[in-house]
Amino acid sequence: MQVTPLSSNLGAEIAGIDLEGINDDSFDQVNRLVLDHQLVVFRNQSLSPEGQLRLSRRFGPLDIHPLAQYNHPQYPEIFVLSNEVKDGKPVGIADGGSYWHSDFAFRERPAKVTMLNAQKIPSSGGATLFVSMYQTYDELGQEVKEAVQDRRAVHRYRKKADPGSETTRVVMTAEQLAATPDVDHPIVRTHPETGRKALFAHPGITVKILGMDDESGGALLGxxxxxxTQEKYQYAYQWRPGDVVLWDNRCVMHKATTGVVAVKEPRTIFRTTIMGDKPF
Ligand SMILES: [Fe+2]
Structure with a gap:
């Protein structure tokens, strides 16, 4: 495998491996690369849905997305991101995640790793932005670092989009709302495999700090x-068909731009989400 860093902040492109028939040794290397680079990208793959599920399950048990209307009709563990419409019905969610978040941070056990398998990609637009939360923690001012140490924050699904961006107009059913109650997690979490500390608070999901009033807690979250969200931390990934992208949600936040960038051509990506541990 050849490893080429994608940016000075995070990410690496990996060449020289076919993910469809990955063996145990290669998987161990890929797993190591995810831990080391936080975001890894494989170009020119032709990973089948079955191959994606097989590879995903090597990382751990899969979580099923609560917006079941966008899950793949044959493979419920695959959540479909798509702007396509077939027989009058959306093939997937058209502009999911157009706000800073970590996948399934609203769960008791947030996502460990997310895998995206690009099916159809437009000629321009629709980049995904990534930020290393190890780096933002490391470079957080001492005063804020001390203020958030041992604090917990409340995470709420579909809190809102970032100001100025368009959020998905998804209306959740009573069942879906009931299945996604508020949860709280430490603001500074320790990665269970690397032992490094990372910030775990995200503008699109994190709503308040436990034990602080709305004004002072809101100011600290702000x-x-x-x-x-400073630009210097952001890496924008430009998609191509055949891309397979994995990232570690325990130390990375991300944001889709499909809600703010007009994507006129078909864009369809298959997502699988590996369940993580309760943050500590
Ligand atoms: Fe996401």
Whole structure:
């Protein structure tokens, strides 16, 4: 495998491997690369849905997305991101995740790794933005670092989009709302495999800090968000068909731009989400 860093912040492109028939040794290397680079990208794959599920399950048990209307009709563990419409019905969610978040942070056990398998990609637009939350933690001012140490924050699904961006107009059913109650997690989490500390608070999902009133807690969250969303931390990934992209949600936040960038051509990506541990 050849490894080429994607940016000075995070990410690596890996060449020289076919993910469809990956063996145990190669998987161990890929797993190591995910831990080391936080975001890994494989170009020119032709990974089948079955191959994607097989590879995903090597990381751990899969979680099923609560917006079941967008899950793949044959493979419910595959969540479909798509702007295509077939027989009058959306093939998938058209602009999911157009706000800073970590996948399934609203679960008791948020996502470990997300895998995206690009099916159809437009000629331009629709980049995904990534930020290393190890880096934002490491470079957080001492005063804020001390203020958030041992604090917990509340995460709420579909809180809102970032100001100025368009959020998906998804109406959740009573069942879907009931299945996604508020949860709280430590603001600074320790990665269970690397032992490194990472910030775990995201503008699109994190709503308040436990034990603080709305004003002071909101102000502190605002300082964290302003810090983490600085342009210098962002890496924009430009998609191509055949891309397979994995990232570690325990130390990375991300944001789709399909809600803010007009994507006129078909865009369809298959997502699988590997369940992680309860953050500590
Ligand atoms: Fe996401």
């Amino acid at each position: 300082r964290i968000f302003d810090h983490c």
